[in-house]
Amino acid sequence: MERNETFDKFFELKCKQLLCRLWLMAFAKPGYVNDEFGLCMKHMEVQAKQEAINDELIKLLTEHKSDFENTEMKDLEAYGKEYKVSMEKQKEFAKELLGQEWTIEELMEKVEKRY
DSSP states (O other): OOOOHHHHHHHHHHHHHHHHHHHHHHHOOSSOOGGGHHHHHHHHHHHHHHHHHHHHHHHHHHHTHHHHHTSOHHHHHHHHHHSOOOHHHHHHHHHHHHSSOOOHHHHHHHHHHHO
């Protein structure tokens, strides 16, 4: 399948969304004590960024509805398997969103250790 900027953007947003979600699963708490004020603020910041990414994703899907409607799910899945967000790109996204370089795999390990 040839490159498609809309699909590239879609998978990049999904990567960003997953990075935020995994960070929240790995580090967020149901409640914070006074000495965890920084972590509490970080939690709210990441949550806000995740919501902004969700909004951006909805906007992309709405604006490019025909691209997604005219593409069979199997073709989109094949494109997704071919188009992988590189480790370097994941780290770049994480640095931008979370303030620290993470990969999806590293965050998944943190989540697994927590649960």
